[in-house]
Amino acid sequence: MKLKLITLSAVLVFASVGIAGLAHAQDDETVKANIPFDFYAGKQRMPAGNYRIGINLETDVISFTGESGHRMFLMGTVAEKADGRSLLVFNHSENAYALEELKSDPYDWVFQTRVPEPAMESHSTSSQVEVALNR
Numbered sequence: 001m002k003l004k005l006i007t008l009s010a011v012l013v014f015a016s017v018g019i020a021g022l023a024h025a026q027d028d029e030t031v032k033a034n035i036p037f038d039f040y041a042g043k044q045r046m047p048a049g050n051y052r053i054g055i056n057l058e059t060d061v062i063s064f065t066g067e068s069g070h071r072m073f074l075m076g077t078v079a080e081k082a083d084g085r086s087l088l089v090f091n092h093s094e095n096a097y098a099l100e101e102l103k104s105d106p107y108d109w110v111f112q113t114r115v116p117e118p119a120m121e122s123h124s125t126s127s128q129v130e131v132a133l134n135r
Contacts (some may be wrong), residue, residue, distance in 0.1 A: 022028060028057040029104060031133040033042050033088055039097040040115045052132070055104060062109060076102065077110030086133040094124045104133065 031053050038048050047068060055062040062074045079101065089101040091113075098113040 029055040031055070031086060031104065031135060033131050033133050035088070035131055037097050039099055040113050041072060041091060041099040041111065043114050044072050046070055046072065053102070055102075055109075057107070060109065062111075074099075074111050076111055079108040079110045087129045088133065090129045090131070091126060092129045097129065100128075102133075 030087055032050065033053060034050050035046075036048055041064065046064065047066065047070060049070075050067045052065045054065070056062075060076045060078060062076050063071065064074070065071045084105075085103050086105060087103050088099060089103065090097040091100050092098075093115075096115050098115045099111050100113065101111065102109045
C-alpha cells in the first residue's frame with residue numbers, strides 16, 4: 001500500500017511538472033518588466049517587482065510570473081496592430097495602479113481590471129503610467 005501511494009505521488013509530481021512546462025512552451029513571446037509599484041490585474045492585486053510576461057498569440061492569454069512566486073493569467077482583447085512600442089499601461093488614481101493595456105511587437109491587448117472601490121477613491125486625479133518591456 002505504501003509503495004502504491006509513493007508511486008502515485010511520483011506520477012502526480014511528474015505530470016504537474018510536465019503540464020507547467022507545456023504551458024510555458026506555448027508562449028509565442030516572452031518579455032520582462034520591472035514594475036516598481038503594487039498593481040491590480042484582472043481581479044488580483046500583485047506586488048511590485050520583476051515579472052516575466054508570456055504572450056500566447058493563439059489564445060490571447062497573457063501570463064505574469066513574478067520573482068516572488070506570484071503568478072496569474074489574463075485574457076486579453078486584441079485592440080489593434082502594434083505601434084512599435086513595447087510597454088505596459090496602467091491607470092493610476094490616488095491609491096492604486098490598474099493594468100489597462102499591454103503593447104508588444106505583434107499586437108496591443110486591453111484588459112478588464114477590477115479595482116476595489118476604496119483603492120480608487122479619487123477618480124479626479126486619474127492618469128496613465130507606462131512601464132517599458134524588455135526582452
